[in-house]
Amino acid sequence: MKDLMGQAIWDYYYDNSPENLQTETSISELDDLPIDYLFRNFNEMNLLEQKALELTKGKALDIGSGAGSHSLFLQNEKNLEVTALDISPKSIEISKIRGVQNAICANILDFNPIKKFDTILLLMNGTGIFETIDKMDVYLKKLHDLLNENGQILIDGTDILYMYEEEDGGFRIPVDHYYGELDYVVHYKNESEEPIKWLYLDFENLKDAAETNGFEVELVLEEGDSYVAKLTRIE
Known part of the structure; x- marks a missing residue:
């Protein structure tokens, strides 16, 4: 598997002729993602990220x-025990070099830690990892299993219905x-990676699925069409 995100992070950190990443989706054209954005500090993050980080407590994933x-913010500024998890080997390597004390390269579905967590953080369209509605x-069952009793998930998402709006005010939605x-x-x-499935999820669908599991x-904060939600384990 190519690791272009990790390579870009690696190049930026080592000043190895870094370039902007480019991303596209099945309904949008190429868009630049500046690499320095992935190295931003707390004050440079959006309000949804900041709120989620402020609410993070206990042992965090x-x-x-x-x-x-x-x-790094949670570890260094809030003095929390944090595990960083990513499927990108180079990203994890750079995280360790930057000072993240516990960083692991693994797919979440294959991750089986000894101890469970008080907070699980899923940011930068965290709902994306769900891939599709059907998955x-x-x-959610995996995340539920990773949490301590009364543990919480802090996750952000975006409702992209607006991208299907037509000039007459109606919506051309896939059937x-x-x-x-x-x-x-x-x-x-x-270079290009193989397409992956990525889910942009409205809050109501997230709420229904999470309550079922x-x-x-709780809807914590909204900003435009994006939001951050708190899912608290109750079973």
Whole structure:
């Protein structure tokens, strides 16, 4: 598997002629993702990220940790015990070099730690890891199993219904799948990864699925079409 995100993070950290990442989806054109954005500090993060980090407590798991910026804030500024988890080997290596004390390269579905967590963090469209509506139960059950009693998940997402709006104010919504199920592709230095399934999820669908899987759900903060939610384990 190519690790273009990790390679870009590696190049930026070592000043090895880094370039911007480019991303695209099945309904959007190429978009630049500046690499320095993945190295931002707390004050440079959006309000949803900041709120989630402020609510994080206890033993924490940062899923999709990237270059480790969220983990470093929790570890160094809030003095929490944090595990950074990402499927990108190079990202995990750079996270360790940047000072993340516990960083692991693994797929969340294959991750089986000895101890459970008080907070699980899923940011930068955290709902994306669910892949599709049909796979949500698999991931939510796994996340439920990783939490201590009364543990919490802090997750952000975006309702992309607006992307289907037409000039007359109506919406041209797909009939064969949920409108937030997209193919997502990363490009870097003239290389491209295979498309992955990535889920942009509205809050109500997240709430319904989470409640079915043993969580109490709270909408913590909204910003435009995006939100951060708290899922508290109750079963």
